[in-house]
Amino acid sequence: MCGIFFYSEKNKKINNSILTTIIKLSEKRGLDNLGICFKNENLEIIKSNIFNEKIYKTKEFNESILKKNNYVFGQCRLVTDGPRFKPEYNQPIVTKKIIGTHNGIILDYLNDNYSENINSVNDTRSFYDEINNLNFNNIAELEKFINTKKGIINIIFYNRQNNQTYFYSNNGSLYFYVDDNRIIASSEMYFLEELKKKFNLTGIINKIEIKKLLRFDNQKFIITKSDIKNLNETIKLINHIGNNEDKIKELKRCSRCILPETYPLIKFDEYGLCNYCKTYTKQKFLGDDQLQNKIGDKNTKILFGLSGGRDSCYGLYYLYEVLGYKNIITYTYDWGLTTDTARRNISHFCQKYGIENIIRAPNIYKKRKYIRQNLLAWLKKPHLGMVPLFFIGDKPFLYYGSDLKKKTKSDITIHGTGFQCEQMEFKVAYCGIQQQLKNNNSMSSFNLFNKFRLLFWYFLQYTKNLSYFNSSFIDSAIGFYSSFFHKDTAIPLYNYVKFDSKNIDSKLDQLGFLSDKKYGLNQWRVGDGWTALTNFIYYQIGGFSEFDSYRSNQIREDILTRDEAIKLATLDNKPRLESISNFCNLIGVNTEEVLLRILSIKKRY
Numbered sequence: 001m002c003g004i005f006f007y008s009e010k011n012k013k014i015n016n017s018i019l020t021t022i023i024k025l026s027e028k029r030g031l032d033n034l035g036i037c038f039k040n041e042n043l044e045i046i047k048s049n050i051f052n053e054k055i056y057k058t059k060e061f062n063e064s065i066l067k068k069n070n071y072v073f074g075q076c077r078l079v080t081d082g083p084r085f086k087p088e089y090n091q092p093i094v095t096k097k098i099i100g101t102h103n104g105i106i107l108d109y110l111n112d113n114y115s116e117n118i119n120s121v122n123d124t125r126s127f128y129d130e131i132n133n134l135n136f137n138n139i140a141e142l143e144k145f146i147n148t149k150k151g152i153i154n155i156i157f158y159n160r161q162n163n164q165t166y167f168y169s170n171n172g173s174l175y176f177y178v179d180d181n182r183i184i185a186s187s188e189m190y191f192l193e194e195l196k197k198k199f200n201l202t203g204i205i206n207k208i209e210i211k212k213l214l215r216f217d218n219q220k221f222i223i224t225k226s227d228i229k230n231l232n233e234t235i236k237l238i239n240h241i242g243n244n245e246d247k248i249k250e251l252k253r254c255s256r257c258i259l260p261e262t263y264p265l266i267k268f269d270e271y272g273l274c275n276y277c278k279t280y281t282k283q284k285f286l287g288d289d290q291l292q293n294k295i296g297d298k299n300t301k302i303l304f305g306l307s308g309g310r311d312s313c314y315g316l317y318y319l320y321e322v323l324g325y326k327n328i329i330t331y332t333y334d335w336g337l338t339t340d341t342a343r344r345n346i347s348h349f350c351q352k353y354g355i356e357n358i359i360r361a362p363n364i365y366k367k368r369k370y371i372r373q374n375l376l377a378w379l380k381k382p383h384l385g386m387v388p389l390f391f392i393g394d395k396p397f398l399y400y401g402s403d404l405k406k407k408t409k410s411d412i413t414i415h416g417t418g419f420q421c422e423q424m425e426f427k428v429a430y431c432g433i434q435q436q437l438k439n440n441n442s443m444s445s446f447n448l449f450n451k452f453r454l455l456f457w458y459f460l461q462y463t464k465n466l467s468y469f470n471s472s473f474i475d476s477a478i479g480f481y482s483s484f485f486h487k488d489t490a491i492p493l494y495n496y497v498k499f500d501s502k503n504i505d506s507k508l509d510q511l512g513f514l515s516d517k518k519y520g521l522n523q524w525r526v527g528d529g530w531t532a533l534t535n536f537i538y539y540q541i542g543g544f545s546e547f548d549s550y551r552s553n554q555i556r557e558d559i560l561t562r563d564e565a566i567k568l569a570t571l572d573n574k575p576r577l578e579s580i581s582n583f584c585n586l587i588g589v590n591t592e593e594v595l596l597r598i599l600s601i602k603k604r605y
């Protein structure tokens with residue numbers, strides 16, 4: 001359960017050590033989340049979670065406590081229903097009219113069988129939403145309404161319409177300490193007794209009268225039952241939890257593309273144009289003729305990398321149906337993060353064309369363990385340049401392109417890669433390296449100097465965070481080798497074939513391609529179970545994600561207008577909680593803990 005509290009000093013400032021002691025005592029009842037509301041001439045609300053700095057050590061707390069506060073109230077939360085990282089579920093709950101805390105579980109609002117589900121609703125939120133939407137003319141009516149609710153309800157809430165703070169309990173878990181100078185409320189009598197001892201207080205402690213709605217009368221300095229009417233004020237909400245969409249929207253962006261000022265190594269000229277736009281050259285697709293020259297006649301035996309995502313499924317269709325190459329074998333490197341949807345697409349297309357699919361799978365248990373180890377290592381000392389490391393385990397995909405070519409006696413390997421819009425400079429720019437990309441070529445084509453700088457940068461990060469030296473080390477080293485030095489002779493299909501996403505989408509629909517609803521409208525990246533998490537990380541900490549990079553390239557290719565790109569990127573960047581949760585389950589980490597830790601990392605904006 002949770003601990004709620006209230007504290008007021010008569011004609012005096014709030015005493016910092018008394019308030020801090022109340023919070024520390026209340027934490028015994030739950031320390032998942034903490035929230036506090038200071039009532040001075042405004043309302044100042046601070047929310048924080050278990051991984052943030054302690055709330056009473058934050059700058060905002062120490063500023064607010066110096067002001068002339070009439071009172072403060074708050075809650076230490078033990079999460080029961082509704083995930084911790086959703087700010088709207090963390091207390092104090094803030095609605096248009098109400099700022100509210102609650103201890104207990106209100107049974108009327110619980111529909112989920114499993115309350116810690118990532119999408120479960122929060123009872124307190126629903127309760128205050130209902131109070132907010134109903135119009136109560138007096139205390140008696142509101143009290144009657146609350147009395148109809150089932151389950152334990154102990155609440156302290158502020159009504160912004162009449163500037164009043166209310167108390168209520170239906171089981172008696174709310175106590176008041178009262179003397180001439182102060183009133184303190186708490187969930188346990190024991191906490192108030194401890195306060196009395198520590199600060200030599202001589203007042204009395206009373207249990208709240210149950211099932212009665214009470215009010216704090218500031219003038220008379222008493223807790224009372226009578227009604228009063230009053231005015232409004234402004235509200236300032238400082239949120240250390242949750243999405244930062246509003247702040248991200250405010251970032252300065254390039255006048256042509258949508259890259260923000262937080263993009264690594266970005267520079268704007270006097271017209272607000274970014275250096276990435278200035279050096280960009282549009283992709284020239286080499287065309288079918290050149291591709292067919294390169295592949296050879298229709299009997300050429302082709303090894304095709306099929307991941308089950310959009311790019312590779314369309315590529316297979318194009319080779320088979322449009323260009324008429326029927327002698328194709330596909331291969332898939334299933335390293336434990338391939339999504340169900342991707343697997344079903346592989347199955348569908350191979351059956352449709354009567355084509356063989358070779359699967360290479362490593363020890364998936366180990367691969368997942370490696371990702372877990374590196375993710376947890378990263379969280380200890382997070383740097384955005386190290387994010388690609390989590391997934392370096394998929395790089396042997398490239399190696400199998402060469403290996404299986406020999407073993408299947410194929411003439412040529414083709415991958416559904418090479419579309420320039422998909423290239424992402426920021427992944428190495430975060431490591432301080434400006435590498436100009438073209439035709440979305442693989443890392444092995446970087447200039448040698450940059451390759452060594454990058455390797456050295458990674459090496460430094462390893463020495464700065466020794467947790468990276470875990471059992472994944474050899475696997476990561478193989479990944480580095482595969483990406484940097486393995487000579488990849490496979491043909492990137494989309495250097496030749498024009499990648500037109502609108503046509504591709506409608507064609508794939510006709511062909512029976514399964515899209516992943518969990519992944520949202522943008523089906524790019526649908527084959528990757530992990531990108532929902534990495535994009536969450538990039539977006540929350542860096543203020544932009546892979547999607548902003550992709551959309552910006554689409555603008556530069558004249559596929560989208562800037563306005564369209566902004567609209568689409570806003571949708572793209574909505575967190576895909578279900579995908580993230582599935583991924584976390586796969587690798588064996590607690591979704592909420594990971595999300596909360598990510599949200600506690602210092603932002604680049």
Ligand SMILES: [Zn+2]
Pocket residue numbers: 254255256257258259273274275276277278
């Ligand atoms: Zn730009």
